[in-house]
Amino acid sequence: MRITFAASEGVPYSKTGGLADVVGALPKALSALGHEITVFLPRYRRTHLKEAHLSIANLTVPMQDYLLFCQVIDGGKHDGVQFYFVDHPEFSYRDGLYGDSHGDYPDNAERFMMFCRAVIESSKRFGPPDVFHVHDWQTSLIPVLLRSLYAYDATFALTGTVLTIHNIGYQGLFPNTVVPKLLLPWSLFTMDRLEFYDKVNFLKGGIVYSDYLTTVSRTYAKEIQTYLFAFGLADTVYKKRDRLIGIVNGADYGEWNPAADPYLPARFSTSDLSGKATCKESLLEQFGIPKEKLQSPVIGVISRFAAQKGFDLMEAALPRLLREDVVLVVLGTGDRHYEGMFRSLHRSFPDRLAVKIAYDNPLAHLVEAGSDIFLMPSHYEPCGLTQIYSMRYGTVPVVRATGGLEDTVEQWDPKQRTGTGFKFRDYDPAHLNAAVRQALSAFKNKEDWKQLMLNCMRQNFSWEQPAREYIEVYEKARRLRVPK
Ligand code: ADP
Ligand code: GLC
Numbered sequence: 001m002r003i004t005f006a007a008s009e010g011v012p013y014s015k016t017g018g019l020a021d022v023v024g025a026l027p028k029a030l031s032a033l034g035h036e037i038t039v040f041l042p043r044y045r046r047t048h049l050k051e052a053h054l055s056i057a058n059l060t061v062p063m064q065d066y067l068l069f070c071q072v073i074d075g076g077k078h079d080g081v082q083f084y085f086v087d088h089p090e091f092s093y094r095d096g097l098y099g100d101s102h103g104d105y106p107d108n109a110e111r112f113m114m115f116c117r118a119v120i121e122s123s124k125r126f127g128p129p130d131v132f133h134v135h136d137w138q139t140s141l142i143p144v145l146l147r148s149l150y151a152y153d154a155t156f157a158l159t160g161t162v163l164t165i166h167n168i169g170y171q172g173l174f175p176n177t178v179v180p181k182l183l184l185p186w187s188l189f190t191m192d193r194l195e196f197y198d199k200v201n202f203l204k205g206g207i208v209y210s211d212y213l214t215t216v217s218r219t220y221a222k223e224i225q226t227y228l229f230a231f232g233l234a235d236t237v238y239k240k241r242d243r244l245i246g247i248v249n250g251a252d253y254g255e256w257n258p259a260a261d262p263y264l265p266a267r268f269s270t271s272d273l274s275g276k277a278t279c280k281e282s283l284l285e286q287f288g289i290p291k292e293k294l295q296s297p298v299i300g301v302i303s304r305f306a307a308q309k310g311f312d313l314m315e316a317a318l319p320r321l322l323r324e325d326v327v328l329v330v331l332g333t334g335d336r337h338y339e340g341m342f343r344s345l346h347r348s349f350p351d352r353l354a355v356k357i358a359y360d361n362p363l364a365h366l367v368e369a370g371s372d373i374f375l376m377p378s379h380y381e382p383c384g385l386t387q388i389y390s391m392r393y394g395t396v397p398v399v400r401a402t403g404g405l406e407d408t409v410e411q412w413d414p415k416q417r418t419g420t421g422f423k424f425r426d427y428d429p430a431h432l433n434a435a436v437r438q439a440l441s442a443f444k445n446k447e448d449w450k451q452l453m454l455n456c457m458r459q460n461f462s463w464e465q466p467a468r469e470y471i472e473v474y475e476k477a478r479r480l481r482v483p484k
Helices: 018-032 108-126 141-147 202-209 218-223 234-239 275-286 291-295 311-321 336-348 361-370 386-392 403-408 429-444 446-457 464-481
Strands: 002-006 036-042 053-062 067-078 081-087 131-135 160-165 173-175 199-201 212-215 244-246 298-305 327-334 353-357 373-376 396-400 422-424
Touching (some): 002 108, 018 081, 018 131, 036 108, 053 108, 081 108, 108 141, 131 141, 141 202, 160 202, 202 234, 212 218, 218 403, 275 291, 275 327, 275 361, 298 386, 311 336, 327 361, 361 386, 373 386, 373 429, 386 403, 396 403, 429 446
Parallel strands (some): 002 131, 036 081, 160 212, 298 327, 298 373, 327 353
Antiparallel strands (some): 173 199
16 A cells, blocks of 8 residues: 655654654654655754655645745665655754744644645655555644645546544634635534634644544543543544544664664663663663662653653652652753742652753663663643553553553452563552552562563563554545545
8 A cells, every 4th residue: 555644753864752753653663565665754953864855846835815836855765765855945944943032933723734735745745655544633634635735636536534642632623714715615614613712723623634543542542532531622632533543652662772882882682681770770870869769669751741650649749759768850941830840849859850951862761771760740641652662661551540551551460470560540549559559569579570661571561463554444444534
């Protein structure tokens, strides 16, 4: 099959979160199964291209009272996957992907409309795919455009569309003045289409107009049909439930493998765990934690500082938890409030809590490898990748049982010696503390802990199985397009 991915970020070219990891890895896995995969990404200021050939010198994208002109760059074929980059100053002259310290860029609707149109127009020249696989609100206009403005374009008559929702908390909401600005017909601005409390909701459009809908875990697929999790889109998702499939993300073990990780001071594997102690030592050193703490359990956190990730719970639970013999190392950026919170906790517990406010991939690898426990008490979590990576590094996850955390972590059972971590359900500090305490007490029993680490490291979340599940969805989407 010919599948075209359109996404706003992808490893190794651009990244703010797990979406980029998925867009970097799933196409490779699909290509390994024999499919023809093309990926379109914006070319941002920090996108480094190993190869860059001009493919389309000048593509016209009309807006209401002006025209935009962008270029399409051929980024070459890597691991069998063809990459194209949409190049326009509105992407490449800015530092951020979606915004800066003042918030989201005010022209995001125009920027991502331009990207969507450029993907469609380029695909006309390169030959239409069997399926467009789009991701999150930034590319949700592709299914909308194909079934509205492009409805009579014979090129795409047989092309199916699949939208993956990586996070329903981000919807691409814009004032309704963008309708004429983007040349969208007003007929799309109704409650059962793109309208959302008098605003335009890109993700809602994607949900309504895509042939199939997926999300990144089975539990999250159920959760987003409910009012508690859907940020106002529960009814829209529920209506589409027969076309909604949950597929748990994989991990790219080419990137995240303690036995061959170039970012680590020592490597380790299930047959020889000794390198992990060296990683722990180096981690404590990098975070400025005294050497005497080497025997204490180290809890790692790597995260965007966003409400989604459960930082309010940590705020309430940590002052008590940090009275125990434990070390917490935190790597993250985002919400200023939580940056301040960790800085102030560090002042109160300088030997027990250290924080790096940074986006630092090599350091993320060291935190995964050098910690004993990985903490992820998310309020909601569509899938979560860091807990999947942590398991491969023998770093035992403590998670809240929601979304993908529920699907990927199995509660440790000391009698059967099965399980991979510790889960709590109720979103309150007492339950978070109880789960961490369970982990700390298991840590004291060396044999139990080793078993737990090995259980974690032996989990297999490689992309091959999810890639096969995506193929089935693509087949279904394509079948919908075949005239009866
Ligand atoms: P989300 O996409 O919601 O942020 P995921 O767990 O799916 O959560 O993916 C997060 C990805 O971003 C992981 O690859 C993780 O290593 C990376 N990451 C998050 N914060 C940082 C950071 N401060 N420095 C480096 N990498 C980070
Ligand atoms: C989103 C979600 C995260 C998921 C990632 C990749 O950013 O917050 O849970 O793992 O997308 O699908």
